[in-house]
Amino acid sequence: MKIWLFYFHFRYFCSLKSNSSILVLLFSDTTKIFLLRIFIGTLLILPVSAWAYDFTPDLQKAYSEIFKLRIQAGKDLLAKENPQNPFRVYVENYADMIEVLNSEDETAYEKLVSKEDQRLEAIEQTDRKSPYNRFLRAEIKLHWALLKIRFGHEIKAAWNVIQAYRLLEENQKLFPHFLPNFKSMGCLHILIGSIPENQQWVSNFLGLKGNIQEGLKELEIASTDKVWGLEANFCLLFIQAYILQYTDKANTQLLHAVEDHPDNLNLNFLATAISLKTGRTDQAIQLLKKSPYNNSYLYFPVFELYKAEVNLYKSNYKQATSAYLNYLKNFKGKTFVKDTYYKLFLCSWFEGDEKRGISYINKIPTAGSTIAEADKAAQKFYENYARTNTLPNQALIKMRLAFDAGYYNEAREKAESLSENSFSTTKDKAEFNYRVARIYHKMSDTAKAIQAYQKAIVLTDAHKDAQWHFGASAALQLGYIFQEQNQRLKARTYFEKAISYKKHEYKTSIDNKARAALTAMKF
Structure with a gap:
């Protein structure tokens, strides 16, 4: 099922044909999704420091607005701040990343590329005795890793992650009680722990250590903090749903988080995605009804997919078709396009219009990409249909x-x-x-x-x-x-x-x- 905003499943490079492929192994499909959810969908509200630059109230508010997915409101607040403030640099990078990943606009990405080094240099020139120096640079490197993954630069992205890991590792040795490090290192330890067992020598060779349980413990430490509690719980709930087993207790915690932050579209989207993934359609419907989504938030095409999915499950095929078509109309990227045509086939087929359904099947091979698992499944469905000229058993699909x-x-x-x-x-x-x-x-x-x-x-x-x-x-x-x-x-x-x-x-x-x-x- 689709993940909230940055719903990308990425290519899994499993062969070791060259030295460069060693770096690519850091990014299996699930670990890439994990990076996207954790480092894009997580607000890192830093405490005000004794650094030469402060994370001012307006900057914290800007970050909060961007975390809620009110991007323009956040940018308006940023414009009032000192452009040399490294916290402003970081928040600007955060906002740009969200917009580009949401749009999948390669032209926008190319225009943004030069800002990576500029922003890193601006932060590096500040006081190196502060833990924020390494922390903010590491976070920007991770943000750019996500952008590079999205636009096919996996090797460069892998180097970004390695560099971020080393910055955070050094920071942890120098400042063992610096709480932001627990959160970021916890995420990376889970990423590293997700590497297949027969390929863990790669991470060991590169000096990257970690496992899922270690990362969970670090995030649990962060979850007790007044500043980091919401963000750490956000990460833990994602991990519970997408890597571990999702429990009723975890679901209750997720719903409480949404109730406590009714204007946070980020949390609402996360809860909706998890609800659909874990067979809680009626819960997803209620979350969509309570969604704060309006013109003050950035437009997210994935919202159309959520509406389409619940209507498909409720056998409201006309409404589902309308929402799926809206996704295709408004989304200019490639993710979940094949899967959407497959779902449009189902809606038409279930309504008795087999001819129209087959027309949607025939769009699958030339549309979108096969990066996402759902798109891979849609492509495989098409290939089976093209080979056999036989539609699947409808009763079996409806049971599923x-x-x-x-x-x-x-x-x-x-x-x-x-x-x-x-x-x-x-x-x-x-x-x-x-x-x-x-x-x-x-x-x-x-x-x-x-x-x-x-x-x-x-x-x-x-x-x-x-x-x-x-x-x-x-x-x-x-x-x-x-x-x-x-x-x-x-x-x-x-x-x-x-x-x-x-x-x-x-x-x-x-x-x-x-x-x-x-x-x-x-x-």
Whole structure:
């Protein structure tokens, strides 16, 4: 499901064909998403220091407005401040980054490129005895890493991250109680901990150390602080939803954060994205109704996707179609364009207009990109359709949508009206067993879930060259089941099996979740 604003899944470079590829390995799909959410979607409100320059009340207000996604209001406040103030330099960089990443405007990016060195130099010339000198430079390097990733400069981005890490590491040695470092180093430790196990020698070679649990502890320390509490909790909730297992407790904390900050569109978007991702469609609908979104905020095309998604889940296909078309009309980038055409196909097909639906399918190969996992899946769907000239089983897709929406009773009813014999292909049989298992799992019928997951694995393993994700997904869920039952060895076996599958469209996210679970169990 889409992530709030900077909803980018990035290419995963897994081969070591040259020295430059070593740097690229720092950016798997999930770790790139993590960087985008943490360093773009997180407000770093710094305490006023004894430095020659202060983070003045107006600068703090400007940063707060930009964090809420009121970019123009923030810029208006910045204009009143000393242009040499490094905090102003940092906040300006923050605002520029958000606008460029939101628009995916390559021309705007090229115009902005020269400002990276200018801004870094302006901060570097200030008092090096202050922890803010290294901290602000590290943050700007991380912001530019995100911009470079987005526009295809992964190697340069990797160097930015390495340099930021070293600045923060030095800062931590010199100023061990400097709280901003806990937050930023915590994020980087989680990033480094997300590197695949068989490639961790890369980070070790570069002197980068960290793991997910270490990063979580650092963020938890920051979450107790009066200034950093909201930002640290923001990071932790994102990690819980996208890397670990999202719990009811975490969901309650997220909703409380939104309620406590009703004008914060950033938090509202995060909560909406997580709600849709975790099968809480009705919760997402309520969040959209309470959204503070108006003309005082920057325009975000992803808002159209949220509206489209909830309407698709509620079978309001005309409304969903309108929102998906609005996304295509107003978004000039490439992310989620293929997936949007796939969803437009579903809406037309479900309404009985197969001809129009197929016209949307035929737009998939030439539209957008295949950077996002959802776009990869849409492209794979197109290729299967082009090869077989056969549409998928509609009942299976509707069962999946009901489950994804969190309507488990409806999904179960649809599942029980079918059987494995309802499907003619092994792929459909494997998917059916996986979807049924997910339904039983969510409804706490663990025995039936285990049986169906295992059947999905058997069917997938019989066609490994086909690169279906059902076996890997089923193995991950079985790992979670046995982890909860404290059957550690069984859990380990299934998490490792989940990682063993190659080249399916969800490999990076599944691998990261499996590795996080193994780390938590200290394997």
